[in-house]
Amino acid sequence: MRVAIVTESFLPTVNGVTNSVVKVLDHLHREGHDAIVICPAAHAPAEYRGFAVHQVPAIAYRQFPVGLGSPQVYRLIAEFAPDVLHAASPFLLGAQGIAAANRLGVPSIAVFQTDLAGYAKRNHLGPATAAAWRFTRWVHDGATLTLVPSTASMDALQQHGFTPLSLWARGVDLDAFHPHHRQSPKALELRGRLSPNGEVVVGYVGRVAPEKQLERLGELRGMPGIQLAVVGDGPSMGSVASATKGMPITFLGRLSGDELSAAYASFDLFLHTGTEETFGQTLQEAHASGLPVIAPRAGGPIDLVADGSTGYLYDPADAAELRQLVGDLVASPTLRSRFGEAGRRAVLGRTWQRVCGELVGHYESVMNVPTLKAAPRRKARIQ
Known part of the structure; x- marks a missing residue:
């Protein structure tokens, strides 16, 4: 099978979109398929x-490369002659890739991963929220099939008239993220720095950006016996540092590979703060690492955290509830251990091999579906 992947993000940029694309490419290589990647210049x-x-x-927006339209996209896809086009979190570049595929009679799959409308809503941009939904639907209307990562995303897209849709979650590396890393030299060294006096380490991994709402960590101010640890960087570093000024917090920067595995292994519990996750890959990595997870009752985490079994879901509008749930886990090593073990068991079937195998099945399912080659696409009315 020949697969053209048009992605809004790729290496060396590290985020959920890049990570998924890399895992898909690893699988295609392993299974003997052929592929190309088209991405923003970065x-x-x-x-x-x-x-x-x-x-x-591409142009840079908030430290993120945004791909622009280019006649090169159509030429590259035409010359490669793919069996299917995979548009990863399609925006401007992905929209052009889908349009090119339709012109060439190539079926396409669009992977919904970035909640543009959610970002607009968070910033109280009422008209922009509606416009974001119209634009997103216009992009996905051109695809043969849209894949969504969670039931929350499925519900939202169905409510806005997206069709056809199918669920496709994400895998997790069960070896890179494993409880046995707690005894690795790197994890022990980091643990010694974070918890010299037995503090309970409350950790976060991900971008430090407005949509992650890490300023919510300030709600834990004054809680005794904790040490906060943040892995990642991004445009909200200043804001988060201000919200947590004077608190016991360590910013570890962006980590990968063994250093990232060691970071998870040095935590006692994982806290997620953003309400706009379409999935929540770092929550799966925390579960695989044997950590209890606390996350908002919103978006992707609803599928990933079994409330009261592998962690807790909290009302993002209730700061007192967040503080109480963190306090409960801080006070109980037994509860942390029980939730962590249950979280590890919950992700054992979510290997990237299995998840990418499902994706290839989706590729095959659209290869005999008529494309929109002869049908004019509606113009997006952005008001």
Whole structure:
């Protein structure tokens, strides 16, 4: 099978979109398929796993490269002659890739991963929220099939008239994220720095950006016996540092590989604060690492956290509830251990091998579906 992947993000940029695309490419390589990658220009490698990587013009927005339209996209797809096009979190670049696929009679799958409308709503941009939904639907209307990562995303898209839809979650590396890493030298060294006096380490991993709402960590001010640890960076570093000024918090920066595994292994519990996750990959990594997880009762975490079994879900509008739930886990090593073990068991069937196998099944399912090649696409009315 020949797969053209048009992605809004790729290496060296590290985020959920890039991570998923890399895992898909690893699987395609392992199974003997062929692929190309088309991505925004941001110092990407010339190839990955032997697959050519093509960069197109981009601009930077909030430290993030945004791909722009280019005639190069149609030419690259036409020359590669794919069996299917995979649009990863399609925005401007992905929309052009889907349009090119339709012109060429190539079926396409759009993977919904970024909640543009949610961002607009959070910033109280009423008209922009509606416009974001119209634009997103216009993009996905061109695809043969849209894949969504969670039941919350499925409900939201169905309410706004998206069709056809199918559920496709994400995998997790069960070896990279494993409780036995707690005894690794790197984890022990980091644990010694974070918890020199037996403090309970409350950790977060992810981008430090407005949509992650990490300022909510300030709600834990004054809680005795804790140490906060943040892995990641981004445009909200200043705001988060201000909200947590004077609190016991360590900013570890962006980590990957063994250092990231060691960071999870040095935590006692994982706290997520953002309400706009379409999935929540770091929550799965925390579960795989044997950590209890506390997350908002919103979006992707609803599928990932079994409330009262693998962690807790809290009302994001109730700061007192968040504080109480963290306090409950801080006070009980037994509860942390029980939730952590249950979380590990919950993700044992979610390997990337299995999840990517499901994706190839979706590819095959659309290969005999008529495309929109002959049908004019509606113009997006952005008001």
